Amino acid sequence: RESSKGSLSLFYRSLLLVGPAEQLHYQKLWQKDCNNRISPDSWNMIWLSPSYRTQFFNIQVQFTKTLMRWYIPPYRLHRISSKFSPFCLKQCGLIANFIHNWWTCPFIRKFWEEVAEIIRMITSIHLPLTPEAFLLDYWDSSLGNLLSKQRIP
Numbered sequence: 001r002e003s004s005k006g007s008l009s010l011f012y013r014s015l016l017l018v019g020p021a022e023q024l025h026y027q028k029l030w031q032k033d034c035n036n037r038i039s040p041d042s043w044n045m046i047w048l049s050p051s052y053r054t055q056f057f058n059i060q061v062q063f064t065k066t067l068m069r070w071y072i073p074p075y076r077l078h079r080i081s082s083k084f085s086p087f088c089l090k091q092c093g094l095i096a097n098f099i100h101n102w103w104t105c106p107f108i109r110k111f112w113e114e115v116a117e118i119i120r121m122i123t124s125i126h127l128p129l130t131p132e133a134f135l136l137d138y139w140d141s142s143l144g145n146l147l148s149k150q151r152i153p
Contacts, residue, residue: 026069033099034132042138049137066102066135073098103131 021040023031031038038046046067050060065071074096078086088096090107102108116129132138 026067029069029098030067030131030136033103034130034136036130036132038132038138046136046138053137063137069098071098071101073101099131102135 027038027043050063054060072080074084074089075086076097077084086095088094088100088105090105092106094100094105096105100108103112112134113129115134116127120126127133128139130139
């Protein structure tokens with residue numbers, strides 16, 4: 001019995017010796033696109049976000065697909081086959097990479113501004129107009145505390 005306790009303790013100590021995991025590719029891309037360093041603890045919060053924000057599985061899957069950058073933007077489709085146009089599907093005239101499709105396209109940007117205004121009108125909370133807040137459900141802790149206390153009438 002003592003040897004099994006020692007084995008488990010040895011295994012646990014060896015796990016603690018492992019250094020911090022290298023950032024995953026999608027994390028690096030998000031940080032580049034958002035121009036913001038996101039800590040490992042914050043990434044854990046981002047991953048847990050859909051599980052406590054909604055019970056709807058389809059919304060959780062949508063969030064995970066967006067987070068993992070599962071969607072293939074037009075410029076990547078064009079690299080796969082020249083029959084696809086690399087330009088934005090909203091016809092803004094710009095080449096559409098992932099962050100363009102979800103945030104920087106002028107048409108999409110207007111949508112997010114309207115969403116932020118509706119949230120402000122209903123809750124009186126001014127959410128930061130950033131991809132971290134709207135696409136990753138990530139904001140600083142002071143805003144997070146305010147949101148957790150806010151009740152919608």
